[in-house]
Amino acid sequence: MRAINLEGINKPFELVEKPQPVLAAGEVLVQVKAAALNHRDVWIQYGKYFTKDYPAVLGSDGAGVVKALGEGVAADWLGREVLIDPTTDWGDNPQVQSRDFKVLGMPQDGAFADYVKVNAANLHPKPEHLRFEEAAALPLAGVTAYRALFSKCGLQAGEKVLVTGVGGGVALLALQFAVAAGAEVWVTSGSEEKLERAKALGAAGGINYRQPNWGKELKAQVGGFDVSIDGAGGEGFVQLVKLAKPGGRIGLYGGTTGMLGQLNPAEIFWKQLSIFGSTMGTSQDFAQMAAFVQEHQVRPVVDCIFPLEQAEQAMRYMEAGKQFGKIVLKVGE
Template sequence: MKAVYLEGIGKPLALIDTERPVAGPGEAVVQVKAAALNRRDVWIQHGRYFLKEYPAILGSDCAGVVSEAGAGVDPAWVGQEVIVDPGTGWGSNPRAHSADYKILGMPQPGSFAAYVKVPAQNLHPRPPHLSFEQAAALPLAGLTAYRALFTKCQLQPAEKVLVTGAGGGVALFAVQFAVASGAEVWVTSGADEKLEKARALGAAGGVNYRRDGWSKELKAHTGGFDVVIDSAAGEGFVQLVKLAKPGGRIGIYGGTTGMIGHINPAEIFWKQLTIYGSTMGTAEDFAGMLRLVNEKQLQPVVDMVFPLEQTEQAMRYMEAGRQFGKIVLRAGGE
């Protein structure tokens, strides 16, 4: 079968021929119709991920058709169109994952291939209103957004939400999920055109964080936020603390701009703020995310679709940060 191969840190991705996986007990093999990129894949290529097990076949997200069921797996799965939960080994504590938690794409071979082997318990029917490309965009980013918003920050209808960095996959899912739940959603972005696109998804408004006084502008428009969902951290996090209302909750799932700046502790304790770290999620979070997508007929935003053989170009496109939504690969046969 065809697969995208990463030989080592800093190496370009290459399309190779390799053996098709075989389902073991409790496992299934999925013929990949579409797979999606995540920032995690770029980190792995650059050696910035906490696991470093090379060579590797990357890819955490996929949608496809079950081609084989292993011993103990209901054979009715064969031929079913599915989406895959990429996480295994979360453990018994729903508040935090165990040391055994793993995500498809490292260390086990991932979805940037014609076929991928997964635990059968991680299979879910593909949402029928979504194409394979749209469904493939959901798993990791949708799961992260859902857990940060609902499991951690306990978002309630009619609350005001700020989502930073509108344009990335997780941020856009956070916008869509919060709008669907009845919240008033505002966004930030470094590009005015992305602010306009976020409004088209239902955001009430937004500001360009490259403008001086952006946080004061937001405060004047909104009065502050009950929930803030952030992936940037860095010096700007100070302003997010200021923008949070008394009793507010801040969910942080990334740190693209580095270490958090100097925060006045009184801003946190006097306003009774709660700051949550969150990433990925449990099997229950994944199921809840799919229920929301199906009930509200939500459609992931897909920015660009590349053929599997252009995965290296897709990675550089992601690294440039110009996308609005998910970047997807279309797998085309053996």
């Protein structure tokens, strides 16, 4: 089978031939139709991820068709179109992942290949309204957005939500999920074009975080937010605290701009704010996310599709940060 191999740190992604995976009891072989990129893949390429196990076949997000079953797997999975939950070993505490928590695509070979093996327990029916490329855009971004919004921040219909850095996969799905749940959603971006595209997806409005005093201007327009979803951190996080309504909740799933800046503790405790750290999610979060997507007919935004053999070019495109939506590799017909 074809696979995208990463030989080591700072090496390019290369197309190679590898044998098909051998199944153990409880596992299935999925013929991958599409796989999506995550920034996790670039961090692994640069040796900045906590797991370092090379050579590796990466790819956490995949959708495809079940082609073979290991011992003990229900026969009705064979031939079904599926979405893969890429995480295993969360542990017994739904509040936090265990030390054994793993993500598909290191140490286990991932979805950047013609075939991938996974536990049958990690299979979910592909939402019927989605193409494979759209379904592949869901797993990590979808469960991260869903957990931050609902499992952690407890979003309710009618609340005001701020999603920062719209254009990335998690932020876009957080926007789409919140709109589908009946919230009034506002967004931030450094691009006027992305702000306009977010409005087309249902955002009530947005603001460019590159302009001076963007937080004050947004507060003047909106008044404040019940929930904010952020993947950046940095100095901008200070503005989220200022923009939070009394009793507000902030879900933080990333830190691309670094340390959280000069926070004023009084603004947090006097307004009784809740700040939740959140990353990925439990198997229950994933199942609920997939059901939500099916119920509300959510379509993940796909920015562009590369053929499997152009994985290295796709990574560099993602690293440039100009995309609006997920970057997907087309693997099979």
